Amino acid sequence: MASQKTNLSTRGEVFAEPKSKIPLLDVICDLWHPETNPGGYVSLGVAENTLMHEEIVEHITKNFAIDSHSLTYGDGFSGSHRLRDTIARFITRHFNPVNPVTKNQLLVTSGVGQAIELSGFCLLDKDDGVLLARPHYGNFPVDLGYRVGAKIIGVSFGETDPFGPETMDTYEKALADAQRQGIRVKAFLLCNPQNPLGRCYTREVLEAYMRFCQKHNLHLITDEIYALSTWKNPDFPDAPGFTSVLSVKKDGLIDPSLVHVLWGMSKDFGSNGIRLGCVISQDNMHFLRAVEANSYFSCPSSLSDLVTSRILSDDAWVDRFIQTNRQRLAENYTITIRFLESHQVPYKKGGNVGFFVWVDLFDPIRRQVNTTLKKQVEAGVPSEKAPRALEAKLQEKLLKHRIFLALGADFGGDVPGWYRIVFAHEKEYLKLGLSRMIKALEAFRSELDTDIA
Ligand SMILES: Cc1ncc(COP(=O)(O)O)c(C=O)c1O
Structure with missing residues (x-):
């Protein structure tokens, strides 16, 4: 018998389902902090720019x-x-x-x-x-x-x-x-x-x-x-x-x-x-x-x-703020793309605005991805479903390594394996996130290699 306690509207029932839970919540309620939560998530998945927080906090505090x-x-x-x-x-x-x-x-x-x-x-x-x-x-x-x-x-x-x-x-x-x-x-x-x-x-x-x-x-x-x-x-x-x-x-x-x-x-x-x-x-x-x-x-x-x-x-103040923000964003973008280049992670070039880079995380592990997909299709997994399922597994691996990136599939991305990295964070935090991303990718590659063997 259905639980008597629910009795929501039809709409409410849809949103009460676990699949409607806002996926971000688990991440943002458990964020990394060097002293209080070193095992927490580094979030490079949410479009937040923390580079100018000091200036904003100061302005609000002084003028409030x-x-x-x-x-x-x-x-x-x-x-x-x-x-x-x-x-x-x-x-x-x-x-x-x-x-x-x-x-x-x-x-x-x-x-x-x-x-x-x-x-x-x-x-x-x-x-x-x-x-x-x-x-x-x-x-x-x-x-x-x-x-x-x-x-x-x-x-x-x-x-x-x-x-x-x-x-x-x-x-x-x-x-x-x-x-x-x-x-x-x-x-x-x-x-x-x-x-x-x-x-x-x-x-x-x-x-x-x-x-x-x-x-x-x-x-x-x-x-x-x-x-x-x-x-x-x-x-x-x-x-x-x-x-x-x-x-x-x-x-x-x-x-x-x-x-x-x-x-x-x-x-x-x-x-x-x-x-x-x-x-x-x-x-x-x-x-x-x-x-x-x-x-x-x-x-x-x-x-x-x-x-x-x-x-x-x-x-x-606004004019100064905009200029400084631009300089800091440009610096962090460069750090990010140089890091990606040194790890052979392709990204969409030509960016000059915002806080993000759109990257292909399947590319550095292309051989393992292709072989795994081929085996899965041979085992009966529908060919249109297999790449998305593999991408979801990579997302699990990233989260296990306590790094959160935005999954391309959640952004209407039409090619599996693409993710969005947000780089508008303090440099040490950004670098920690990027290195966790590479470690997760390496672990995923080894796992696929083992499954293939
Ligand atoms: C393109 C775009 N529009 C709207 C929003 C939401 O903005 P707000 O925080 O003002 O609701 C975002 C946040 O990521 C965004 O990227």
């Missing part, structure tokens, strides 16, 4: 003084007037918009994850399709799927440069395929700068995407959460920098009411825990009214509101 307004519902549920004004000014200073952003064109949420969900809730009906390049940030399907009920249509580019204008043909085909399956495609979600590939889209490509959205009447939702985390890659000095869709003239390209931009504090200010994001839509008040009506569920804490206002209004 709350007033009685912060203990009330303040100016409502989508950010104080002060904060919306400050963000509008900040975005206008740093994103080079064609028309200055004003506080009435944006609403504040408790993080960009919430901004994505809220945008999805207001723009999409259940089962509507959303085009999204693969590989992609792992939580997009959760943000738009769990409660909104929309469907991500992952688009793979194979050998085509995923940042080039040729991608247009692939998107056209993906859209047509989805429509043939009866899916109403309603939006195009673009992550620019891109997570996990760490590159930016050029103005030319953004314009092509705008034309495409106009042609098919799609909302263009651009997640620009890594906008200011660009840096110089000495191996690719000409890699395109960040261009916001706000800075692209829409005339003749797209109805501006279809364009929506998301940004927040988590990445560019290394402050995932502050939980603060925003939705900017310069020409769609109707959409913003729908967002505002639902903002009670995504209301930022007034303390985060206050802290963010103080940070973003300190222009001189």
